[in-house]
Amino acid sequence: DIVMTQSPDSLAVSLGERATINCKSSQSVFHNSYSKSCLAWYQQKPGQPPKLLIYWASTRESGVPDRFSGSGSGTDFTLTISSLQAEDVAVYYCHQYYNYPRTFGQGTKLEI
Amino acid sequence: QVQLVQSGAEVKKPGASVKVSCKASGYTFSNYVIHWVRQAPGQRPEWMGWIHAGNGVIQHSQEFQDRVTFTTDSSATTVYMELSSLRSEDTAVFYCARDPPGSGYYDYWGQGTLVTVSS
Numbered sequence: 001d002i003v004m005t006q007s008p009d010s011l012a013v014s015l016g017e018r019a020t021i022n023c024k025s026s027q028s029v030f031h032n033s034y035s036k037s038c039l040a041w042y043q044q045k046p047g048q049p050p051k052l053l054i055y056w057a058s059t060r061e062s063g064v065p066d067r068f069s070g071s072g073s074g075t076d077f078t079l080t081i082s083s084l085q086a087e088d089v090a091v092y093y094c095h096q097y098y099n100y101p102r103t104f105g106q107g108t109k110l111e112i
Numbered sequence: 113q114v115q116l117v118q119s120g121a122e123v124k125k126p127g128a129s130v131k132v133s134c135k136a137s138g139y140t141f142s143n144y145v146i147h148w149v150r151q152a153p154g155q156r157p158e159w160m161g162w163i164h165a166g167n168g169v170i171q172h173s174q175e176f177q178d179r180v181t182f183t184t185d186s187s188a189t190t191v192y193m194e195l196s197s198l199r200s201e202d203t204a205v206f207y208c209a210r211d212p213p214g215s216g217y218y219d220y221w222g223q224g225t226l227v228t229v230s231s
Contacts, residue, residue: 009155040217049207049221092154097216101173102159103148110158 002026002096006105013110017070019081021108023094028074031098038098041070041079042109049087054079086112114138115210116146116222123228129196132187132225134208136157141189142166145211148182151205162211163191198229 001080013019029038037057042050052061054070057077067082081088089112094105119133134146148160161172163182170182181194191208207223209218 038216042218048209049209049224050218051221052217055215055217055219069173082190096216097158100159101175102216103156106156 002029002099002103002107004094004096004103006015006092006108007054007107008092008108010109010111012112013081013084015086015112016083019084019088019110021079021092021094023077023079023108025071025075025077025096025098025103029096029098030074037073039070039072039077040093040095041044041095043088045083046062046089053092064084069075083111084112114210114220116210116220117217118206118208118222118225121226121228123230124198125231126229128198128229129194130198131192132190132206132208132227133190133197134201134222135188135190136165136210137145139214141211142186146191147209147211148180149207149209149218150202150204151207151224152201155204155209157208160193160206165189165191167209167230195227200229202227203229 005024007022041054041055044050058070069080071078091107091109093107115137119134122130145162145164148164149157149221151157160176163170179196183192183221210220
């Protein structure tokens with residue numbers, strides 16, 4: 001199984017400042033056929049399902065504010081929130097869909 | 113608009129089974145794969161498997177393979193997940209999630225169904 005490890009486990013950032021969350025996979029999730037990394041980021045608020053933010057490591061889902069961006073390839077990935085807003089308080093998960101079983105990171109709790 | 117609406121919360125005794133439904137609307141049901149994900153309290157999501165809503169092809173996680181059944185009812189645009197031999201560690205929120213063709217990520221999720229396993 002591909003193990004997804006996020007860092008840090010929790011993060012406190014001031015409003016308007018940058019937040020950076022890292023995700024490392026135990027093996028490469030780069031898909032040669034697609035020439036893309038099979039890595040997604042989700043945001044989960046209490047009592048809600050996860051919400052898709054980023055897929056293919058760096059493609060922003062429609063409707064997601066452009067302060068959210070994803071980067072990285074292979075085994076190392078980053079989710080960046082350029083200017084933190086109050087509504088961004090949540091737990092963030094990375095997710096690999098390169099092979100089975102699909103696996104998720106342990107989550108990063110983002111606070112103000 | 114795309115919606116996945118799941119059935120309500122359940123309380124079950126250890127050893128029992130639970131069947132959760134996921135009704136889809138707002139898109140062509142038969143074109144998509146639906147995944148099921150378990151999330152225990154305070155834990156990361158855990159993938160259980162998927163079913164193709166159009167042709168019924170299934171893939172299970174080895175973790176759940178012996179206990180989980182996925183079915184689909186095209187006339188009702190509904191997918192079902194049945195988990196048997198419930199144990200306390202199955203106390204969790206179960207989600208269905210849509211996987212766009214040729215992708216693998218989940219663009220829409222159901223609201224979740226809390227299953228509590230308690231004697």
